[in-house]
Amino acid sequence: MIPPIARRFVAGETAGDAMDHARDLDAAGVGTIFNRLGEHYEAREPADADAEAYCELLSTIGDTDLDACVSVKPSQLGFDVDPAVFRENLTRVVGAAADHDGFVWIDMEDHTTTDATIDAFESQVRRYHGVGLCLQANLKRTPADLARLADLPGKVRLVKGAYDEPPDAAYTDKARIDEAFRDLLVGAFEQFDGGVALGSHDPEMIELARDLHREYGTDYEVQMLMGVREDAQRALAADGVAVYQYAPYGTRWLSYFYRRVMERKENALFALRAIISG
Template sequence: MSINQKTCLANFERLIDSASKSHVFVWIDMESSEHTDETIELYYALFSRYERLGIAIQANLKRSHEDIQDLVRHGGKIRIVKGAYRENSKIAFKTRKEVDENYLNIMKTLFKDANEFGIATHDSKLINHAVELSKKYPKKFEFQLLKGIRDELKPDLVKQGFIISDYIPYGTNWLPYSIRRLRERKRNILLLGSSFIQSHKV
């Protein structure tokens, strides 16, 4: 997309063509705010041709709740994340409290109005809110967590009947990607350390 929209669309069309043959679900990740409009436009263009397609939306952006509502009206599949990019305070929430509140508001909208979505967070409070919302609004959704983080929590969620997607970096650049993800949100480093200790308790 940094090259141009046409190149990005052409590349994604190749991915979608391959995914459709294997009936694979594809998630489009979201980058910094300078690409938000383009990414959503790309999603709509591809979603009209392939419905097993989802898009990540970042709760730290002030525009996201409106974006979510529009995507839901079009039947879009949404993956809600907190967002890790440093953004201007004019367009983004800056405190953890504000981001969490917006995440929760978006999550409520998804449970009320959406049909298929992903809750991508390692935050226990937000996960617990999702569990409670699922009792009131039974919907098709999954919890999405990084491999190695909150591993002690995942079996319990599975026992409760929830679907868990474990995100595993792969390919030649898996290590730089993993380090970047940890640096983006420093709390992930603490969660990784906590998960490591929990997994090695006797």
């Protein structure tokens, strides 16, 4: 059972828990991006099991009127076992999305997997347009990747990047990453007809996206994590912005919860207060 202290950041252990959370968000006008927690599997069995769980969840979503989708990691679908396993499981998940008019986001992991992840996205989005890909602003290669994908259907999600990357592959200075993020956001609004997702809690970047939407007319959405600036999520939705909450669920919640607590001072303070108050 997930303790109350972790429920701020994790939607529950089961798909049913996650669907209940999505219904609460829907009442506030916020959509849901489900992620079943798990990554870097060293055996095929858990990767296949997670792929099947995503297929079942997409079927469940398809039977509702909820604005919800799923987001998968390459290593969760078996990339570390064999890239072919990842491609096979991704094909299964995207096939389920196509059967139920759903949407699948493909998360980006560290820079060593970027080429294979982009190749997989290209293959999938050509057969079903309800697929999106995450690109990371800290990687120096990303402007070229964005240009490569501009003529394809599907969506792109821009994030600043959270992986510890070598300096030859990525920017490490926060100001330089912010600059790269702004440049990519402008480029995405200029080039992507399918839509742009802004994966950020940064008010400055969100306001820039709103300005770019007014200038270019490109559809966009703001994606934020469960437990982070949830008041802003609801306020933006009430103001007419398409907002989606990245809501993880599953039994492998402990390491995810630890990362969320350690990455922001206010999250650590929240955890400390919860422990003290019992």
